[in-house]
Amino acid sequence: MSVTNAQNAKNDDDASRLPEPAEPVLRPGSGVEKRRNLGVGSFILLGVGAFVFLFPFYYMLIGSLQTAPDTSIFGAFPNPANITGANYVQINESINLFRGLLNSGIFTGGVIFFTVIFGLLVGYALAQMKFRGRGVVFGMMLLVQMIPFQLLLIPLYVMIVRDYGLADSFLGMILPFAINSTAVFVFRQYFLQLPSTLFEAARIDGASELRILWQIAIPLVRPAIVTAVLLTFIGPWNEFLWPFLVTKEQSLQPLAVSLANFISNIAGQAGNPFGAILAGACVLAAPAVALFIFFQRQFISTNIGSSVKG
Amino acid sequence: MSLRSSSGNPVTGKPAGGPADRRLVPRKRKNFLGPQPLGLLFSAPYVIYVLAVLAFPLGYAVYISFHDFFFTAPRVKVDRPFVGFENYITVLSDPAVQRSFLNIGVFMIINVPLTVALSLLLANALNRVTRLKTFFRLSYYVPYVTASVAVVGVWLFLFQQNGLLNTLLGPLAPAPSWLVNSWLAMPTVALYVTWKQLGFFILLYLAALQNIPDELYESASVDGANKWAQFWNITVPGVRPASVLVTLLATITGANLFTEPYLLTGGGGPDGASASPVFIMYQRGLLQGNPDVAAALGVVLVIGVLLIALIQKRLVGGKED
Structure with missing residues (x-):
């Protein structure tokens, strides 16, 4: 209880300090307690839900530590006689986890880099600068989010792999995801909340637009950057199809691709294939899960809601 | 207005490569492109990206679907005839x-x-x-x-x-x-x-x-x-x-x-x-x-x-x- 209250207090505090996105912030404790407190049924429903959502992750961890796969009900509990780290060694021998993590990191980092640099520029321009064509750029940003990736698959493959020869390169992996339009939208929404008089005053004082952006605007929207980085992170880190098509060379494959190849091709050769698969799965899942637990306050309904609704 | 533009441009205009002419004919250009024409420059990387990596392939997909298209080595010129709805x-x-x-x-x-x-x-x-x-x-x-x-x-x-x-x-x-x-x-x-x-x-x-x-x-x-x-x-x-x-x-x-x-x-x-x-x-x-x-x-x-x-x-x- 005290934890949640502290949480709420923090949220409220944030709301007063920071620019709020367009949608109202989830703010428990503002006179709706009465309705919220009658939820015994809700609580049970949520508990069952949480179990269904979390159990596979728990089972993933347990399974990755088992010497022999135990699919009985007892297998769902830690058994000291059946615990080993050998699965991690096994998967590491097959697919080099470190190299996979590094490749995933470069791929994801590249996408985040381009998204933050160019996204902040265009987000700021869309929110606080008046120029001819601004409406066109804004409309374009909204439309782009509707483009289905499956339609781009073949032409992008033809262009990037065949025409530009970017197969087995990080640039080829990054290019289709380089600037995340949802993140651009988040930046624009946050910049829009800043009073335009602030920027007019800075312009009159002779500050250049880049300096205004760097020294005034960006420090005020730090939470937007965290949100956008988180949103952007999930895409490339978890992406399978595109890097799978682009990278044939194992030393360049992101972990999601090398693990998938392990699942579909070589798992049969491992002594405890499920143990090895689950060990790899834990390594792939851990950074994303840890990041989201750590920054979970930045990833509240508001951010997503405002970014998707358009 | 003029104060804002003349002080704003010399610094940020530098990487643009073409700040000189903008400084010489400020008023007319400015009004045509809006009060902060630099916004165009800020948007340019994103716009180019969207056009080249998302919009162009969209059209290309439709083009490919109406032609007898096959993979070739890079820079090889081949004839890819229009085939109408054959692929469909x-x-x-x-x-x-x-x-x-x-x-x-x-x-x-x-x-x-x-x-x-x-x-x-x-x-x-x-x-x-x-x-x-x-x-x-x-x-x-x-x-x-x-x-x-x-x-x-x-x-x-x-x-x-x-x-x-x-x-x-x-x-x-x-x-x-x-x-x-x-x-x-x-x-x-x-x-x-x-x-x-x-x-x-x-x-x-x-x-x-x-x-x-x-x-x-x-x-x-x-x-x-x-x-x-x-x-x-x-x-x-x-x-x-x-x-x-x-x-x-x-x-x-x-x-x-x-x-x-x-x-x-x-x-x-x-x-x-x-x-x-x-x-x-x-x-x-x-x-x-x-x-x-x-x-x-x-x-x-x-x-x-x-x-x-x-x-x-x-x-x-x-x-x-």
């Missing part, structure tokens, strides 16, 4: 493609309503509790933020022939088991994707629920409406715009299905019973070297999604339209 005829008469559309239909019939119902129920419940709220919210995101490739591993483990689920079900366990049963493979994939994506849709509904004024619930309970009646008569109509969005996004996710049939059912098995259109695109286009047919399949798929989305908007959007 090939696609639509391909039994594997027909099967994949049937599969994705089964997928959507299970996935979309289940997603809408469960995410609304859970979001509504989440909106009511105060205890453990952060914990619940987090536990719902976890599958959404985790790579499908990772979670597929544990689902394979749970749903295999002698996996935990079948152990628990005992004699009720289906034979052949879930993922190798041609009747159950696609529904299992649909359940998996519902589970995986639900956290995201719960977030959308949570945002939408904040827009329903509390007075509505208060006056309803004064009038003696029970909780179920309140949910049905206030919450459900109140989040209708979000429901339209959730059905649309769930449909798009479904149409993009690839990783799950590729890994969970070992390449759309058993015998194509869980192959998705994107999986067939990959097979026909990249494995068998017919990008023209694959591009046509992509166009057909997108048109299909648009049609479904229109129908859904009518059904879910209700009288508001």
Whole structure:
């Protein structure tokens, strides 16, 4: 209880300090307690839900530590006689986890880099600068989010792999995801909340637009950057199809691709294939899960809601 | 105005390469391009990116689908004749493609309503509790933020022939088991994707629920409406715009299905019973070297999604339209 209250207090505090996105912030404790407190049924429903959502992750961890796969009900509990780290060694021998993590990191980092640099520029321009064509750029940003990736698959493959020869390169992996339009939208929404008089005053004082952006605007929207980085992170880190098509060379494959190849091709050769698969799965899942637990306050309904609704 | 522009440009104009002429003819240009023409420069990288990497391939996809297109080495000039609807005829008469559309239909019939119902129920419940709220919210995101490739591993483990689920079900366990049963493979994939994506849709509904004024619930309970009646008569109509969005996004996710049939059912098995259109695109286009047919399949798929989305908007959007 005290934890949640502290949480709420923090949220409220944030709301007063920071620019709020367009949608109202989830703010428990503002006179709706009465309705919220009658939820015994809700609580049970949520508990069952949480179990269904979390159990596979728990089972993933347990399974990755088992010497022999135990699919009985007892297998769902830690058994000291059946615990080993050998699965991690096994998967590491097959697919080099470190190299996979590094490749995933470069791929994801590249996408985040381009998204933050160019996204902040265009987000700021869309929110606080008046120029001819601004409406066109804004409309374009909204439309782009509707483009289905499956339609781009073949032409992008033809262009990037065949025409530009970017197969087995990080640039080829990054290019289709380089600037995340949802993140651009988040930046624009946050910049829009800043009073335009602030920027007019800075312009009159002779500050250049880049300096205004760097020294005034960006420090005020730090939470937007965290949100956008988180949103952007999930895409490339978890992406399978595109890097799978682009990278044939194992030393360049992101972990999601090398693990998938392990699942579909070589798992049969491992002594405890499920143990090895689950060990790899834990390594792939851990950074994303840890990041989201750590920054979970930045990833509240508001951010997503405002970014998707358009 | 002039003060602003003359002091603003010398610094930021530098990397642009052409600040000189802008400084010489400031007023006319300025007014034509707006008070902060630099905005164009700030937007330029993004605009170029969108045009080159997203908009151009979109048109290129349609072009490929109407031509006899095949892979060549880079910079080789070949004749790729216009073939009209030939690729489309090939696609639509391909039994594997027909099967994949049937599969994705089964997928959507299970996935979309289940997603809408469960995410609304859970979001509504989440909106009511105060205890453990952060914990619940987090536990719902976890599958959404985790790579499908990772979670597929544990689902394979749970749903295999002698996996935990079948152990628990005992004699009720289906034979052949879930993922190798041609009747159950696609529904299992649909359940998996519902589970995986639900956290995201719960977030959308949570945002939408904040827009329903509390007075509505208060006056309803004064009038003696029970909780179920309140949910049905206030919450459900109140989040209708979000429901339209959730059905649309769930449909798009479904149409993009690839990783799950590729890994969970070992390449759309058993015998194509869980192959998705994107999986067939990959097979026909990249494995068998017919990008023209694959591009046509992509166009057909997108048109299909648009049609479904229109129908859904009518059904879910209700009288508001």
